[in-house]
Amino acid sequence: MAMPILAIIFTMLTFMSVLTRSNKPVSFYWSTIVIELFVPESTADEVREATERVIASGQYARGEEVQLFESELGQLINKDYVIATSCGSTALHASVRVMDWGAGDRILTSPYSFIATSNALIQEDCQPVFGRTGMNLQLDLHHAYELISKDSTIRGIVIPHIFGHEVDVEALGAIRKDYPDIGIIEDAAQALETADSGLGFGVIGDITTYSFHENKVITTAGEGGAIATDDPVLAERLRSLTQHGKIESSRWLDEINAGFNYRLSEIQAAVGRQQLQRIRSILDQRRSLAHALAEGLAESELLLPNDAYRSWFGFYLIAADTEQASYLAASLRESDVQSRVRPMPALQDFAHNRGFQTEDAQISELASRVLMLPLHTRLDQGQIDTITHSIVDAMHNRQSGRVISSSEFYDQMAHSYDQELVERSAYIDAVDDHVVAELSSLEAGSTVIDIGAGNGRRTADINQQIEATVEALDNSRGMLAYAAERGLTTYLVSISEADEVPASMHEAYDAATSLWNVLGHIPNEERMQALQNIRHILKPDGRFILDVNNLFNAEQYGAENAAANRARVKSLEGSRNAGDFTASRVYDGATVKTTTHIFHTAEIHQDLEAAGFVVEKIEYVNYETGEPADESSGQILVIARKPAGKASNES
Template sequence: MMEVPSFTLTRQMKEMEKELSAAIQQVMESGQFILGDIVKTFEEQMADYTHSRFAIGVGNGSDALYLALRAADIGAGDEVLTTPFTFFATAGSILRTGAKPVFTDIQVDTFNMDPEQARTRITPRTRAVLPVHLFGLMADVEALRQNFDGIIIEDAAQAIGATMRGKPAGSVGDLAAFSFFPTKNLGALGDGGLVTTQREEWANAVRALRAHGARKKYYHEVVGINSRLDALQAAILSVKLPYLDRWTQKRQHIAKRYSDGLHTLGLEAVHIPVVPEGFTHVFHQYTIRVENRDRLQAFLKSQGIGTTVYYPLALHLQPALRDLGYHLGDFPISEQVQNEVLSLPMFPELTDSEVDYVIEMIGHFYGKRVG
């Protein structure tokens, strides 16, 4: 039996140990640990990578969403349209501003916001639309713009490096939020986040809001929060960023191997990820939809294969959000996929033999042999 983890950083850390240690040593010698030149350099690198005029480092991805909303002056009395099939921070960040999350259902094949359904949910109170680029595939922001001329904020936490018709994640909305949680495609060794925008006034607003609302030290124009990307994490991310495209190519290779192998098995019960024409997928997760999901997951675990369910309960059904007034049946596609999704092992250092073993065991579960 082969042991295949759902995710691990140990292989990557071993390969990069010397470079990361040198970067950490540089920060220690600089004596500058909060913001400073190292953070500024990483922000410039990220602005270039995402084709954005401005990139502002913040404490984590959740704060990136919140600060992007605050910079756009989203608050009490406003509605923000988003998806119920995502991590809790998407809706939580909207609520932190005092605005109301309004959900709209997803497309079953992409897991992303359905532009047609979104059109029917827009009201005069809708100040912003917050699409999530889930699992590494961008939502169709251009289609959303056809029916909405307000603010669009990308939740790009899982999609750094992804593109839509040649435009990278972080450049197509009015603002965008990234996460550098260690498991992300570009991960820090702790928490970290970033906001991108093309508008200087919003960039300046984020810079102030991340430092308790002060543009000048000890002079507070608004009530902000303490959410600054520290220099250690920025230095680590600057070391990793040049490797990101190569890691993305490895993820895409792994995804193709999964898709080709599962397609060969001819399993009607297994639905593989879809990549629409004109989009590139960076496969933060390789997520299939399957019948008997829980049984398959238990079987794979018994064969040494780690898997994860993202996400087992849609946001409109979460106890913490019951006051929004949604009920079972309101978003049938999200409710369907929450019972079907299973994310297979995915990280750049995964070997072909490990991928083939996962495919073989899925086939074994459904009574099909590879080859």
């Protein structure tokens, strides 16, 4: 019986090893992305060799591999004690616990970090105090010193090394010297360097925590973490806490404390050890690639990271504003390059953090301007050139006026939008008839939100035909200026941004309407966020009515390839991303390039259900006649509903 089980384990782990992407990325979704944001450092051969070694040993937990991983990591970072953990978050939580911080204790930390940083404090009933950051996105330790000197209730500090940035050793040393009772944890989830690098990681803190998630410098087969310290008392408590509270004592039954199973498995440790053997080469490669990115972007006039003092977990730039960051991300997407706008929201923006003290009112805006670029050892110079040329060209085109962002385009065309609607009046009237028919049963006094309302003409027409009040939402200032002139209540909101929708709109509407074409100009991830935001603003049992005109997308936004784009409708069969194409239009001599999507009914149905809607009706129709039609019409009518029992904070 043992051998079949081992065979199954080996088969599963071998399949997992494929996901280490030794050469080309493998994805569960159809995607045209060629240059990925992250690629796990472990290779298929390393995972296979490590797995075979553990299987041969017959021990999958609490064995030699974990002990050797801890010892070898400790030698590299020059720490006396290393405790391997199941992930970086458990490493943080255990560290906060052993610092004896508890209910009501105020702990200073950065407002810009991964959510695990503040979660670890909240789990122990501590109160995070979000300090101040600079343009380098790091916690300002000089300001931290001033804050601690004025506030005796602050008991500790958790310092994240964001994007691998070195801590200000001098400033942290001053805190340690003058306030020795302040406990210090260094969150080095995004920073791994050897001790002989001379960088200030874990030099002063009581405890340093690490993460070995698949997107980090090294990975222990997807997840993993570690805690490092030179304090034997802390080390003993940490090892006990991460192993159910057990201790090495003949009296352990009497002395045991409550603990957790935060252990790393043997296979994970073995995979990590394979990469530790070549850690210096990995770090050198990442450093070289980061320098190449910085060099290629030197003339871009974008704010780039200082390349002098850091462990290169990731490479980011800071755009002039959120719109520019999104524009650059769209340009990279056209070159098949993955990037991420606002990779980490400000911690104070999360709902469960909003009541805590914050010293940095500007970090939310700054975080929205961050654009993260690919950085991993699978990159080659040709791919670096693709990334940098795409950004430099996009900046040049934007500045020269030949290519502008989608929202800028709609701002400029707002004054002529009425004429476009006149030219397409038969289509618009037919769509409006469908919407009005679906809304006619609403009680007087009901409120409807029209998403992507343009300059409000269509919204105003619907508003006049039903007793409910119809309001306008769009992300174009130019369009909404005209909508406001029509007497509409307007909201300047990007529905695809997680934190854009104001709290006042929460469960405020009986129905929402939208052209799905509006949602067809954004990537899938953002489209799902948009759908979830739409669900949040609907009352329980609220309706969502939308029309999808594939032919308009194909013919108006990609006229030069209209036939090919229309043909895509028949070949989609529900696959995600298969209908993406780059579309261009010229207005007043300027060209706007956007990503447009040709939708399939199965795909729309899937997205709506994933966002928490119940789909009541989805069919191809002829808008002009209202009769059913086949796929070639490209015109789809969708009716969905927010379940009456679905809370808006559920995903």
